[in-house]
Amino acid sequence: MIPNTTGERVDDALATTGEHSLSTTAERKAIVDAPGEAPTKDWVIVTRGLKREYDMGGEVVRALRGVDLAIRRNEYVAIMGPSGSGKSTLMNLIGCLDTPTDGEYWLNGTLVSQMSDDALARVRNKEIGFVFQTFNLLPRATALHNVELPLVYAGVSADERKRRAKEALDRVQLSNRMDHRPNELSGGQRQRVAIARALVNNPSILLADEPTGNLDSQTSEEIMKVFESLASQGQTVIMVTHEPDIAAHARRVVVLRDGIIASDDRRAAFAARVGL
Amino acid sequence: MHFFEAIRLALSQIRVQKLKSFFTLLGVVIGVMFLIAVVSIVEGMSRYVEEDFAAKIIGKNTFSFRRRPDVNIGNVSDETWREYSRRPRIYDADVAIARGALPPGTVSAVENMTFAYANSQYGRPRQVQVIATEPDYFRIKSYNLTNGRLFSPQEAQLGTPVVVIGTEVASHFFRGLNPIGRELRIGGNTFTVIGLLEKQGNVFGFSLDRMVIGPYKSTLSRVTNPRGDIDALVVQASTRELLDDAMESVREVMRGFRRLPPARPDNFALETSDAALSFFDELKGKLILFGTALPAIGLVVGAMVIMNIMLVAVAERTREIGIRKALGAKRRDILSQFLVEAATLSVCGAAIGIGLGIALAKVVAAVSPLPASVAPWSIALALVVGAGVGIVAGMYPASRAARLDPITALRQE
Numbered sequence: 036m037i038p039n040t041t042g043e044r045v046d047d048a049l050a051t052t053g054e055h056s057l058s059t060t061a062e063r064k065a066i067v068d069a070p071g072e073a074p075t076k077d078w079v080i081v082t083r084g085l086k087r088e089y090d091m092g093g094e095v096v097r098a099l100r101g102v103d104l105a106i107r108r109n110e111y112v113a114i115m116g117p118s119g120s121g122k123s124t125l126m127n128l129i130g131c132l133d134t135p136t137d138g139e140y141w142l143n144g145t146l147v148s149q150m151s152d153d154a155l156a157r158v159r160n161k162e163i164g165f166v167f168q169t170f171n172l173l174p175r176a177t178a179l180h181n182v183e184l185p186l187v188y189a190g191v192s193a194d195e196r197k198r199r200a201k202e203a204l205d206r207v208q209l210s211n212r213m214d215h216r217p218n219e220l221s222g223g224q225r226q227r228v229a230i231a232r233a234l235v236n237n238p239s240i241l242l243a244d245e246p247t248g249n250l251d252s253q254t255s256e257e258i259m260k261v262f263e264s265l266a267s268q269g270q271t272v273i274m275v276t277h278e279p280d281i282a283a284h285a286r287r288v289v290v291l292r293d294g295i296i297a298s299d300d301r302r303a304a305f306a307a308r309v310g311l
Numbered sequence: 312m313h314f315f316e317a318i319r320l321a322l323s324q325i326r327v328q329k330l331k332s333f334f335t336l337l338g339v340v341i342g343v344m345f346l347i348a349v350v351s352i353v354e355g356m357s358r359y360v361e362e363d364f365a366a367k368i369i370g371k372n373t374f375s376f377r378r379r380p381d382v383n384i385g386n387v388s389d390e391t392w393r394e395y396s397r398r399p400r401i402y403d404a405d406v407a408i409a410r411g412a413l414p415p416g417t418v419s420a421v422e423n424m425t426f427a428y429a430n431s432q433y434g435r436p437r438q439v440q441v442i443a444t445e446p447d448y449f450r451i452k453s454y455n456l457t458n459g460r461l462f463s464p465q466e467a468q469l470g471t472p473v474v475v476i477g478t479e480v481a482s483h484f485f486r487g488l489n490p491i492g493r494e495l496r497i498g499g500n501t502f503t504v505i506g507l508l509e510k511q512g513n514v515f516g517f518s519l520d521r522m523v524i525g526p527y528k529s530t531l532s533r534v535t536n537p538r539g540d541i542d543a544l545v546v547q548a549s550t551r552e553l554l555d556d557a558m559e560s561v562r563e564v565m566r567g568f569r570r571l572p573p574a575r576p577d578n579f580a581l582e583t584s585d586a587a588l589s590f591f592d593e594l595k596g597k598l599i600l601f602g603t604a605l606p607a608i609g610l611v612v613g614a615m616v617i618m619n620i621m622l623v624a625v626a627e628r629t630r631e632i633g634i635r636k637a638l639g640a641k642r643r644d645i646l647s648q649f650l651v652e653a654a655t656l657s658v659c660g661a662a663i664g665i666g667l668g669i670a671l672a673k674v675v676a677a678v679s680p681l682p683a684s685v686a687p688w689s690i691a692l693a694l695v696v697g698a699g700v701g702i703v704a705g706m707y708p709a710s711r712a713a714r715l716d717p718i719t720a721l722r723q724e
Contacts, residue, residue: 132637132717153641160639171634171721175323187316188639232638 057287057301063105074141079239079271080106080129085138085148087124098124100294101138106273108239111266113285114275121294123244126275130163130242131155143239160188164233168245170225172217172232178204179213182232189236203231207261223254230261234270241265243274247281259284279309317651324624324652325659335620336660338613339700342606343661343693347668347685349602350692352675353595355684360591372554373451374583375422376409376561377401377543381582398578400540405568405579409544412564417557419546420448421527423535429497429523431484439480441497443527443535449475451547454524459491459506462526470528475506477520497523498534516680554583610696613660614704621653621708632712633720646713653705654698661697665690 066074067083074081085102088095098121106112116122127133128140131147134155140148147158164185165171172181182200191199204210207227217225226246233241243262247255263284266272274285282288288305290298300308325332375381379395410419423443430436442448445467449455454475462473474495481490481504490504502525511519525531527541536542546561548554558581565579625632632645640648672683 127718130637132721153643156636156639156641159637165637167721171630171637173631173634175320184635185638188635188641188644236639 057110058105058107060299062107063299066105067103070139073144073146074105076144077108078105078141079108079110079143080104080273081139081141082128083139085125085128085140086136087121087128087133088136098294099128099135102291102294102296104289104296104299106240106271108271109266109269111262111272111286112274113282113288114273114291115277115279115282115288116291116297117277120291122275122277122291124294125291126242126244126273129240129273130165131158156188160185161236162239164230164236164238164241166226166229166233166241166243166246168248170217170222170229170249172225172228174217177214177216178209178220178228178231181217181228182235185232185236199235200231203235204228206234207231221254222250223257226250226254226258227261230258230265234265239271241270241272243272245276246274247276247278255281279305280311283309283311314647314651317648318655320648321652321655322659325656331620332656332659335616335656336613336663338609338611338616339657339660339697340613340664340667342609342613342700343664343697344668344671345606345609346603346696347665347689347693348671348675348683349606350599350689351669351672351683351685352681353598353602354686354689355672355676355682356598357591357595358684359682361588371547371584372549372551373545373547374554374558374581375543375545376406376565377580377582380580381543399569400538401542401544401579402540405565406541406544408564408568409561412560413546413557414548414553414560416550416553417546417548418447418450419544420445420451421541422448422543422545423527423532424542425535427497427534429480429484429495431493431495433486433488433493434484437483438521439497440522441531441534442522442524443529443531444524445527448524448545451545454511455509456506457509458489459504461506467526467528470526470530472500472502472525472529472531473505474502474523474525474531475508476504476524477508477518477522478510479518479520480523481507495523497531500530500533502529502531513680558583610700613657614700617653617657617701617704618707620656621649621705622711624652625649625708625712628712629715629720629723632715633717633723636715636717637721642713645715646709649709649712650702650705653709654701657701657704658694658697661693661700664697665693668693 066078066081070083082102082104085099085104086097087099088097102121102125114122114125124133128135131142131150132155134150135148138148139146142158143162145158147155150158159165173184176184179197179200182203183196186196186199201210201213204213207230209224209227209231212220212224212228217228220228230241241262246262247258250258259281262272262274266286272285274281276282283302283306286302288298288300288302289296298305378398378401406421413419421444425441426438427441428436429439429441446461446464449461456475459475461475462471466473476490476495480495484490484495485493485504490507493504494501495504496502502523508520508522508524513519532539546557548557562577562581566577569578571578635645669685672685675681676683
């Protein structure tokens with residue numbers, strides 16, 4: 036196993052890339068090693084011994100075997116790993132689509148690991164902005180309407196919804212494509228609509244699952260630029276991917292293997308290790 | 312917005328899949344169509360009974376003093392019939408006593424009635440309704456003339472052989488001619504036509520224009536009542552209260568005149584339109600019950616079809632449900648979305664059914680003597696039933712949608 040190579044010495048050099056805002060290993064260890072204790076507000080995500088087991092016809096599959104992860108506000112983190120490493124399971128847990136078998140999950144200072152379905156729906160609506168590999172836009176709805184959708188479930192009034200949705204589309208430079216349906220947009224544009232939709236409720240985290248998986252490399256770069264600009268504006272971004280070159284866009288890369296964290300590096304260290 | 316969005320979604324679904332939607336809604340359409348048609352026809356009949364039958368045949372605020380009820384409702388036992396036939400007949404003396412007891416503000420007329428063959432030199436013999444009466448009868452029945460004149464009190468008193476005839480009588484016996492002054496033969500006597508009634512229409516297919524009305528002191532009464540008795544004295548009062556007073560007075564003097572001891576029931580009948588109306592109300596209830604039982608089966612079938620279609624819709628849109636859940640839709644959001652969709656579908660079906668039902672009722676009214684009157688409450692009921700069918704049918708599919716696991720739903724292609 037490759038040891039963590041995180042150090043404080045790089046801070047000055049990395050100021051321009053935003054890596055100065057990363058948490059240090061020591062800080063993370065301190066917060067993770069305090070079971071049952073509510074983390075302070077600047078920690079967006081804290082998991083302690085997170086486990087998820089599936090019962091597959093009598094055979095227990097242990098997808099996650101105790102994940103300790105701490106992510107501070109404004110971090111831009113990639114979660115990497117080969118297929119079967121448990122990254123999708125971790126993403127579902129972080130995204131509050133699933134509940135862990137065991138362990139704690141603190142989102143924004145609130146323990147969400149034991150919440151009911153409807154409470155989780157509320158958390159998803161308010162705290163998490165999803166960006167999916169397959170975009171997952173409603174095919175019959177216009178771009179504007181797709182972006183409005185989370186606000187519908189948040190109970191925002193129609194006028195306010197429209198205003199905020201336009202604003203969000205503006206942020207991804209799509210205000211001129213508002214009235215188009217997904218099938219009238221290119222892949223990159225669709226993913227930008229999805230990003231606008233993810234951002235419209237001002238979530239604590241932007242959670243992207245293979246955001247470039249269905250895009251060509253040029254469009255992927257375009258989407259990565261959007262992520263970079265969001266991260267530099269202070270948005271916490273978590274991106275799940277299996278492509279090292281995409282992961283290398285993040286400022287911190289967490290590698291999962293067999294249901295536990297194998298490494299947790301700064302970008303530079305990760306890039307050096309995988310030979311990018 | 313949520314609500315309207317679901318409605319819009321459902322409507323666009325219908326637009327995109329017209330044929331499928333048509334079959335989906337067929338059950339509800341047929342159910343509601345027959346519901347509306349049945350209720351309209353029953354309602355029309357009841358309006359007819361209340362307004363036309365009660366007013367034209369019996370008369371408004373009117374009672375008749377007669378030997379036995381003219382309109383017999385339900386099963387009349389043999390014993391009752393025997394009692395009726397033991398009753399004394401009514402003669403001029405009884406009528407005079409009864410009339411003497413009537414309070415001011417009432418109008419009365421003797422009414423003798425039968426069906427008999429009439430003929431003229433212009434037409435073949437034909438059966439007509441013969442009424443021998445007094446001039447006030449026209450007032451009580453609101454019969455107006457379009458031509459000629461009524462018979463005068465003097466003619467009534469003297470029994471002059473003159474008659475007022477209905478439009479069908481005129482057109483049959485005096486086709487293309489002015490009937491006034493011409494002769495009509497009934498029961499071997501000749502009567503001069505002096506007046507033509509305006510068209511009365513029909514009640515349940517029974518024409519009111521085949522009447523021949525003449526003075527009861529004329530030979531017309533030999534046709535109607537060969538025994539020389541009197542069928543009825545028809546009394547009309549200006550108000551309901553006066554009518555009750557008049558009935559009580561007549562009952563009192565007749566019981567006195569016929570020396571009935573207090574324990575004996577009346578041996579005459581005082582008949583109002585109430586009995587007929589209350590009987591019809593009962594009949595109406597039964598008609599509506601049975602008439603709606605069959606459409607209800609259509610609605611049940613409609614509900615099952617809608618349930619099936621909604622299950623298919625849930626399966627087809629699993630991914631959409633997953634997206635909505637990921638974006639924060641709660642169970643009840645998904646539940647209400649599909650319920651509203653199912654209800655919208657079936658309300659559309661109900662709306663089509665209402666239109667067709669009204670058309671069907673009008674067609675039935677046009678080709679048969681049954682009248683039709685579309686009741687506003689039945690339209691409201693049909694819409695509520697439509698929405699109800701949709702909600703009941705949508706409940707199971709919607710709850711399946713609401714319970715879907717977002718991860719599995721999102722993974723579905």
